[in-house]
Amino acid sequence: MxxxxxxxxxxxxxxxxxxxxxxxxxxxxxxxxxxxxxxxxxxxxxxxxxxxxxxxxxxxxxxxxxxxxxxxxxxxxxxAPVLTAAQVADLYQLRLLLEPWAAARAAERITPGAAARLRAELDSVPQAPQGTRYEDYQAIAAHDARFHDLVAELSGSPALRESLQRTHSHLHLFRIEYEGRRSGEPTLAEHARIAETLAAGRAQEAEQAMRDHLTAARDRFLRIGPTT
Missing domain, CATH: 1.10.10.10 (Winged helix-like DNA-binding domain superfamily/Winged helix DNA-binding domain)
Known part of the structure; x- marks a missing residue:
């Protein structure tokens, strides 16, 4: 083992x-x-x-x-049991209420140092994993959690940041159970778009980029997961 x-x-x-x-x-x-x-x-x-x-x-x-x-x-x-499709949809509904707002707020508050942190996070995983075990997928799973946590941090809302921290492991368990880690490339591309709009201070575009990313991620999950 x-x-x-x-x-x-x-x-x-x-x-x-x-x-x-x-x-x-x-x-x-x-x-x-x-x-x-x-x-x-x-x-x-x-x-x-x-x-x-x-x-x-x-x-x-x-x-x-x-x-x-x-x-x-x-x-x-x-x-813990793997989330059902209904639970995944519910979890993403919560994220869609919170994270687009966080992205817009972060863009409004952006500083050169914060933009550098976003670029460094993107650079930490330059390409999607190719393997099929957690050891292969671990880097992008950790990046996904760090990236969303960083956006929440940059929004300046500790309460929002705390509310999102428990979601990531549940979602990665679901992904590993049903998907086989095939969403790495679109995830990285979507993160790059969010980071670009944040770094440029374009609040409305950042909000939309985050909403598009979460919607696409939710749909990827629901296409490959159970129906109940």
């Missing part, structure tokens, strides 16, 4: 070991080695990864906070 050993993303660093365990457990979930609904036993994971239970406990709690795991009293952790 191949598992990733990349750095921990999206939360404060605690230790190299915890970072490693985080990515290895996340890979098990994202690759389907731990299937939706499967129980995740702390002791079994610690034995599998040949580590102590302490970093495993920290990692499972972090993955629960991201929505990848659920926890029930007396039962412990389980892998």
């Amino acid at each position: 191949t598992v990733s050993q990349g750095p921990l993303k999206g939360r404060a660093r605690r230790s190299v070991l915890t970072d490693d365990v985080y990515e290895r457990v996340k890979s098990l979930v994202m690759n389907g080695d731990l299937a939706p609904g499967a129980r995740v036993n702390i002791y079994a994971v610690a034995r599998l990864l040949d580590v102590s239970q302490t970093p495993v406990r920290e990692v499972l709690a972090a993955l629960e906070s991201e929505g990848l795991l659920t926890k029930e009293a007396l039962r412990g952790y389980s892998v």
Whole structure:
């Protein structure tokens, strides 16, 4: 079983070991080695990864906070179910209400430093992945989360930014389950258009570019996912 050993993303660093365990457990979930609904036993994971239970406990709690795991009293952790098509549509409806506004606001507030950050984020993933496992797709999945988080940050609304942070892992689980990671190229092109309008300070165009991107992403999801 191949598992990733990349750095921990999206939360404060605690230790190299915890970072490693985080990515290895996340890979098990994202690759389907731990299937939706499967129980995740702390002791079994610690034995599998040949580590102590302490970093495993920290990692499972972090993955629960991201929505990848659920926890029930007396039962412990389980892998969260993959979203249904109706849940995906509902989630995108929320994003369509929030993120176009965030893009317009970010364009109004843009600075040279912020524009440079957008360009650097685009440069972090110069091309779409070709592989079929999470290790191959990990870079663009992380880029997608960072890009949307950066736009939310640049809008100046902490509440909006926080409300969007939990959506990304759920959507990537759905994508991996049903799509096989085939949306990388259009995603990168759409991100580039958003970044261009933001950097130029064109608020209305930025709003429309974000709306077009989210609508296209939603439609890609719904074309390949389940019907219920």
